[in-house]
Amino acid sequence: QQQVKQSPQSLIVQKGGISIINCAYENTAFDYFPWYQQFPGKGPALLIAIRPDVSEKKEGRFTISFNKSAKQFSLHIMDSQPGDSATYFCAARGPSGSRLTFGEGTQLTVNP
């Protein structure tokens, strides 16, 4: 019940295209859903986050869509750029308040 399932495992997109990464969770007590971006040799960095009381959050080219009833959320990267090539992790904060449960990660490659 603590798991977060992420798909796809890898994604290849052309420059200018839309990248979509999906996550699903089971625990309805999760109350915070961040996305992290990780470049090779670096630690994950917070990209964007959403709470379950809103259905969408947009920051620049990055948008989180949240479907509470389906217990799913997704990251959309508009106008994808080669510099967006990285591994993306979705996460959900557990009912204890501070522990994050991470998805398995998606390796995104944006071709020039």
Place this chain on the structure above:
Amino acid sequence: DARVTQTPRHKVTEMGQEVTMRCQPILGHNTVFWYRQTMMQGLELLAYFRNRAPLDDSGMPKDRFSAEMPDATLATLKIQPSEPRDSAVYFCASGLVLGPSYEQYFGPGTRLTVT
């Protein structure tokens, strides 16, 4: 620009040796996390501390791993004895948890190779 720092960045050691990894959380943060990242298991939470007290270390192999916070500016993760299966990147993260809003900031990681 406040950052989480970790030392060493890379460590190669032989099986059976003791390994100590250090983390300096961002000043003022009250929660410190230790994660392990491998290709097979992804990001795994090993342990975390709040105000220097351990809250959860259920993700850590107790027989060989130990985590401590000697003071608010230093967190350590120790492996004794190390085994080849411990080869991974170990991340420390810190955050200021005051209520519903908080973020975790990750350090650059320690890449451990046990031969």
